[in-house]
Amino acid sequence: MTRSSAPQTALIVAIASLASSVAFLDSTIVNVALPAIERELGGGLATQQWAVDAYLLTLSSLILLAGSVSDAYGRLLVLRIGLIGFGVASVAVGLAQDPVFLIGARAVQGAAGAFLVPSSLALITSLLQGHERSRAIGLWTAFTTGASLVGPLLGGLFVDLLSWRYAFLINVLPVAVTLWLVARLPVHDERRADAGIDWFGAVLCTAGLGGMVFALIEQPNLGWASPAIWMPLAGGAVMFAAFLLRQRTSRHPILPLGLFRTRNYWTGNLATLFVYAALSLNGFVVGVYLQEGAGLSATLAGLASLPTTVLLIVLSPWAGSLAERLGGRLFMTVGPLVMAGGALMLLLVGERFDYWWQVLPALVVLGLGLGLTVSPLTSTILGAIDSERSGIASAVNNAVARVAGLVVIAFLAPIVGGALDLDGFHRAAIVTAALMAAGGLIAFTGIRNSAPSAAATPSAAD
Template sequence: MRDQSSSTYQRRWWILGLLAMSLLIIGLDNTILNVALPTLQREFDAAATELQWMVDAYILVFAGLLLTMGSLGDRFGRKRALQLGLIVFGASSLFAAYADSVEQLIAARAIMGVGGALIMPSTLSILIDVFPREERGRAISIWAGVAGMGIGLGPLTGGLLLENFWWGSIFLINIPIAVLALAGGLFVIPESRDPHPVPVDILGAVLSIAAITALVFAIIEAPARGWTDTLVLASFAAGGLLAIAFIIWEIKTDHPMLNLAFFRNLRFSAGAGAIAITFFAMFGMVFGLTQYLQFVQGYTALEAGVRLVPIALGVVIGAGNSHRLVAKLGTDRVVTLGLLLVTTVLASLAFWQPDTPYWVVGATLFVLAIGMGNTMAPSTDAVMGAIPEANAGVASAMNDVTRQVAGALGVAVIGSAINTVYGRRMEDAVTGLPPEAAEAASDSIGMAARIAAMVPANVGGTLLDAARSAFTDALSLAVLISACAALAGAVLIARFMPRHHLADKSAAPEAVEPHPQDAGAVTSK
């Protein structure tokens, strides 16, 4: 076992490369589909609700299964979970690329969510097993950078593919990446699991899946149906009751899937909170920003994707260097400063105008992403470092659930704020239009652009100018909401997150682990 663990240590950076490759397709898939929705609408003659479910089927299944899949990875093997996830994700991507109907495409997206829920927690839990504590901060910085890079590169990748190939290419791009990660992982990645496995918490798994799914469904549906809609309120209520039932069961059972005592550790709770705030702001901002670039500033999907690249670069630079700052300043200060930078930059977005030059937009996004990267990586390290390594899969899954739920909530809240302010600002601008056209133009800036193209040029120009101004005003309010959330997070992190330097092993709650060469009890080839 000593020799095998030594071999694992020698190839740890190759392992990280394969984990990053696996993670990249998850990040890309979070945003790549958005730029293809107009194309898919034409190809399938899809209704707006069908387009929404092409996106949401993946998110709903992915978020709902994360915690359970992370727990099963701890129990049955994290490499096995990763490999199975890559197979499922690749096969369902092929299914999606050649779907003949809306129903088939939605089903394929749901199956992709199953694969994603197996992949994402496995990547981080394997990283924790492979890297010794003194190198873990750097490895997690790279992991977080790749996660953010995938989200930032999704629109660009989608735009490039749609510009040159058919719509199915946005799904086929996943297959070679999945195959390479799968083949390399077979020979390079070691198997690891909880050395003292306990019986599977079946009821806990069922309750967690039902609770998370109900809550995410309510968050997804709220902007379109309204936050006081009966179905939305019922879903929130069901999710809340199921979450309470899950908590009660986890306290009572002898073998809980999620040990709730973890939340008493301030590093774990504060780290998860910082991640939630960052992804709330990030997903909400990208949602509004893509529309600003395309409908207000007039860029095509590909041109808008290119102009979002500073987000990917900033996250990579911020996350990739955050471990050095943590070693000097401590986790609490780095995360607090990161959130304060995010707060300041988001507030500056409120001063954007419809004709703000791109050099201002690009520079602002780059600095904003650096702040996000400096928040994400140390917070993830705090969450993972607060949990015993035997539970790395569950800890990773909690980290991922936090990201997904907060991201969905960010899109819902920011989307609702934008729609509300936009509609009010457009009331005077649509008074001369037929009722149906006026309602459509007030519903979204995309519809206003369509209406403007169908009416006389002078009327259309006035309508489009009003829509651009209204959307910019709406975006200004939305970014201020995100800025307030980031500021509140900075205050809470500064107050509650314990200081911890990566070099200080004694700050971890569990015993200091041996060097990988002596850790054969957990890792096997």
């Protein structure tokens, strides 16, 4: 791919932001649509869990493969494939008439999303340099993360005013706009001469994660003693272990273990695992409980996240600029600890529900912590990796974040005690706070500040 000139910067950022946002927006918009989906299609809590985890499963397990394909065969080709697949799958989800079809369509949607994210982010890292790239990081971070957080509000409006189905059908519009913008980008893909993909490793990764997640979600219904539980769990664990072993010897690994020799990269990814598990758990529980437990409409439940979104957008550029001068360690420590405090404030929610005094203060504190965390986490983790490996490095970081959400939602029933009532909501708040605090402590002990680098690149996790 050729280098970009300055006038192309806005177009590159717009394409990268839109392509990433359409995947992340969908992953959060579904949270407030879950009660409406369950009411219309049935299936109880298991349907709600699988509507989330089917998407996360294919997204997290295939994004490693997609990162390698993006680096090997060209970012624009992979981006177009992801956009078209995501649009078609979104229409299928919106037309679903039973839980099985919906879950299958969500899995396809996640697979397409996996091809969207690393290729779109790699456009910034491969086409922009120096201050231009740093500015693009801040714009991309605020836009994509803000879009994902405003998802619950959009989902609520669709559920209350039209139907939950429009929350997915609407994806066709941003997909079409992004495809049109890609066609206007005056650059071309260059295929690497040594391109190669570990397809068997991708199968092992996907099957391993799938078996384990299936067992965790269905265990409350069937019990650990059921062969339908322990066999997929054991088989999945064996296949995922085989996947990791294969990555040590494969000529073209989809998970280059050498990336984790860099201290800030592996420590930052470990912190990402805990922080994004907490964010996924909090987003799911708050979106569902405010409707089913507190009796709010889907729109009001979506509006509940607006303070967090506003604070994130306002604080991210400021925190990113400060972290560039002071280093990311302080922000990656303080931010998650502040969010842990916000999660504990949700324990104020009682039988007599009051959003203004019981929920809003907690969400404001969560927004402050999130605004302090996102941009520094972005540049610190991937700033340690050279730009030639930006596609796979971004994909690995994103996979860590999505696997974190995948696992914590699979463990939802044990976390909430089997039912998302008030007691279950409180238990989830405590677990959220513990995960956030762990992420902050890991960053404090493991991250080392370094001189500002032009190689800092955006993280798909955001």
